[in-house]
Amino acid sequence: MEFEPEIVIFCCQYCTEAADTAGASHLGYPANIKLMELPCSGKISIIYLLKAFEEGADGVCVIGCEEGACHFLRGNLRAKKVVEYTQKILEEIGINKERLKMFNLSSLESQKFVQISKEITEKIRELGPIF
Amino acid sequence: MIIAERKPIKEIEKMIMPYKKVLIVGCNTCVTICMAGGEKEVDILASSLNLLFKSKHKEIEFIKRVVERQCEKEFVEELKEDIASVEAVLSLGCGVGVQKIVEVFPHIPVYPGLNTKSIGAPEEEGVWKEKCVACGDCILDKTGGICPIARCSKKLLNGPCGGSQDGKCEIDKNLDCAWQLIYDRLKLLGKLDQLEEIIPVRDWSKANDGGPREVIREDVRLKNGK
Numbered sequence: 263m264e265f266e267p268e269i270v271i272f273c274c275q276y277c278t279e280a281a282d283t284a285g286a287s288h289l290g291y292p293a294n295i296k297l298m299e300l301p302c303s304g305k306i307s308i309i310y311l312l313k314a315f316e317e318g319a320d321g322v323c324v325i326g327c328e329e330g331a332c333h334f335l336r337g338n339l340r341a342k343k344v345v346e347y348t349q350k351i352l353e354e355i356g357i358n359k360e361r362l363k364m365f366n367l368s369s370l371e372s373q374k375f376v377q378i379s380k381e382i383t384e385k386i387r388e389l390g391p392i393f
Numbered sequence: 394m395i396i397a398e399r400k401p402i403k404e405i406e407k408m409i410m411p412y413k414k415v416l417i418v419g420c421n422t423c424v425t426i427c428m429a430g431g432e433k434e435v436d437i438l439a440s441s442l443n444l445l446f447k448s449k450h451k452e453i454e455f456i457k458r459v460v461e462r463q464c465e466k467e468f469v470e471e472l473k474e475d476i477a478s479v480e481a482v483l484s485l486g487c488g489v490g491v492q493k494i495v496e497v498f499p500h501i502p503v504y505p506g507l508n509t510k511s512i513g514a515p516e517e518e519g520v521w522k523e524k525c526v527a528c529g530d531c532i533l534d535k536t537g538g539i540c541p542i543a544r545c546s547k548k549l550l551n552g553p554c555g556g557s558q559d560g561k562c563e564i565d566k567n568l569d570c571a572w573q574l575i576y577d578r579l580k581l582l583g584k585l586d587q588l589e590e591i592i593p594v595r596d597w598s599k600a601n602d603g604g605p606r607e608v609i610r611e612d613v614r615l616k617n618g619k
Binding site: 307308309312313315316351354355356357392393 | 401402403433436437440441442443444445447448
């Protein structure tokens with residue numbers, strides 16, 4: 263049976279609109295995506311990301327607004343740094359850092375949300391189960 | 394405050410590998426401020442180690458605690474019940490914290506999760522810099538409040554040396570020359586004449602070369618005092 267990865271996406275409240283629109287527009291995205299809404303991607307913390315893996319996610323990603331377009335000015339830039347730091351921890355403990363990624367999109371880009379969901383699912387399927 | 398940073402996880406892994414149940418203890422004081430050993434860092438380390446051991450199909454149970462000040466016996470004693478239930482302790486306190494746990498609970502192995510780096514201060518978000526080496530004989534009154542022992546690469550008492558260029562140190566061009574800073578500060582205060590005073594050779598016996606130093610206040614001692 264083909265491996266179906268568990269994927270958690272931490273998404274800022276504005277970018278989740280892209281996911282909503284994708285749903286409303288009947289643009290299918292992989293069913294193994296679990297979407298966690300944050301008030302801003304800047305709310306993400308190292309422990310959220312590690313806990314997601316600990317609780318069984320094979321891949322995790324953070325989606326924030328486009329750089330320069332964060333509704334809270336620098337939240338998405340902060341998220342980028344948190345993701346990069348967490349990737350270093352993952353490398354330290356022998357987990358491929360490709361399992362954690364950050365993406366940027368705007369609330370109108372439902373197509374891009376679908377594309378990101380498919381891309382991350384494919385990537386994690388390729389990498390196989392985390393344990 | 395004491396500045397510290399986490400040891401590489403591989404190093405920590407080797408220390409706790411033989412055990413099945415480990416207590417991770419953080420400290421709410423200096424190492425919380427420098428984001429090395431506070432509540433968040435205890436969580437992050439426990440989570441990282443869980444993932445690491447899961448990938449190696451090994452299971453270690455972690456108990457997570459944070460004490461107010463790991464360098465004080467009264468706070469460390471609060472760990473008594475937790476320590477009774479584990480095989481080892483991983484301290485995310487500074488070197489003092491680790492040793493205080495050892496003193497209070499001599500029968501359990503205690504391992505350091507941090508490298509204690511210096512006495513310093515937050516410089517900007519995410520940057521902590523050394524300001525004092527606890528040399529035991531403060532000369533900040535003579536140097537405009539800037540310490541050449543901690544901040545001059547050569548620990549010069551009568552600087553600057555010939556390697557001071559454009560306010561930077563020859564050892565590292567990103568490092569401010571402490572003696573330039575001293576000059577600028579004394580100039581600001583209108584006290585440049587202080588630089589004419591030669592600071593004599595230090596008595597290094599007041600530093601830690603002669604073993605651990607002790608400060609005693611007889612008036613506040615409750616035992617062994619006269």
